[in-house]
Amino acid sequence: MFRKLMERVDRALGRGVIDEDLYEELEEALLQADVGVRTAQQMLEELRGAVRSERITTPDGIKDRLQEAIRSRFDQKAESALFRNMAPPTVYLFVGVNGVGKTTTIGKLATRLVKDGRKVVLGAGDTFRAAAVEQLELWAKRSGADFVGAQPGADPASVVFDAIVAGKARGADYVLADTAGRQHSKASLMQELSKVARAVEKAHGRAADEVLLVLDANTGQNAIRQAEEFTAAAGVTGLVLTKLDGTARGGALLGIWERFRIPIKLVGLGEKPEDLRDFKPDEFARQIFD
Template identity: 60%
Template sequence: MFRKLMEQFDRAMGRGVIDDEFYEELEDALIQADTAYPVVTDILADLRRQIRDEKITDPESIKARLQQAISDRFGQKKAVGLDVNDEGPTLWVFVGVNGVGKTTTIAKVAAMLKRKGFSVLLAAGDTFRAAAIDQLDTWAQRVGCEIVKNQPGSDSGAVIFDAVQAAKARKIDFVLADTAGRQHSKEQLMSELAKIRRIAEKSLERAPDEVLLVLDANTGQNAINQAEAFLRTAQVTGLVLTKLDGTARGGALIGVYDKFNVPIKLIGVGEKLEDLKDFKPDQFAAQLFS
């Protein structure tokens, strides 16, 4: 993800002096990776202090300090699991703007749960487009799990209500609810999500166990703006970051936990069913540079 950052680091180091120009080059590299400016300032202040105090001069030690300064900004120190209800069914609702990877992530999560031996039911809550229902249906067949769906244009909350009822009746462990990412306006999308949540709560007789906001890592700082809007209205409990394979703009993720205090729970690293991982901050930070 930060291969370019590291290339620029090596180039800056290659000049053999650690001067203002060196820090400016690092600053440029971090900004190009879409790191928020206050976070860049923090990282570089940290690095400067360490280089000065410890009188570090060799490139490898400086690189290690830079990596540490970046991983420190993740705030979230360890992997955070997803909430499961022992009495079942567990309901996880997936929200996010269109195209970020909600439906694909649901398929991946369903496959992961099936591998662990759980029963899974998908709720085709994106009733906005016929193609969205078909897409989820195809995944349900491929993964080998059940699905509750209705006609395009039908009420999304009602589909999720029915899905939870069906899961209760059939003693299914997990309900994964898809939602529409596209509405005519953002206000409409947000009020729809608030409504879905109320109906889901009624059916479940408690809050959904997770409301997962799916963010596309390629959208850079715009992902932060999206998070702001969804966190305000949808009571998000965790983030899923998709498309971390082949993005050069993942810097926006640094500092996201500090900003919102919502943990990153899962990451998507490709389009296939198995391309889903738990988010492990240390491992993730290390990978940024490899």
């Protein structure tokens, strides 16, 4: 991740002089990595200030400082670990547009939780196509989670309701509920998500413990638009950024964090069960420079 950004930064720094051209190239590199204009400019301002006050003269010094600028942007005041409710089952609702990696993330998280000895129920709230239900069922089998399925076209809210009722009856620690990202309009998306939210409350007597918005890192600035719509529709409590393997565009994460201040909880680094990580600002900033 960020490989292209760092190639550009290295090239710019390779000349060995800190001048206006260098700052311009660094700004260009940040923009190319989908860091928004405002954020990129702020980071460059910070960098200029640090170069002056800390008398930074070398490319390595600049690089360290840029890394620090990225890391400090992510200093999450809000809790970034997934919330675990002391009154089980803890319920996570996964939302996001089609293809971002909701189902895969649920599968990966189920794998992790089951490995940790938790009892997990997966709810197939994406009832749009039979294949979507089967995909989640396969993840349930692979991970050792229980599965509450649905007929294609069934009401997503009632599937989520059933999954929570089953989770309670079976003494599950977690219920992870999938939803469909396909909607004809913003209005119908809101309607469906609020219906699902009501079903969670009805089944459980409380709201979902986390509403996790899944975003594909490859969509760049478009991810910001999705964040806008889903935060309005679904009361998102955390973000999951997928497909950070093999992309140069992790920079959108900075923009989303700056704008929404929703904690980033998980990142997806591939399609395999183990390709899920907690989001750690330090690690993220360090990886950028590997």
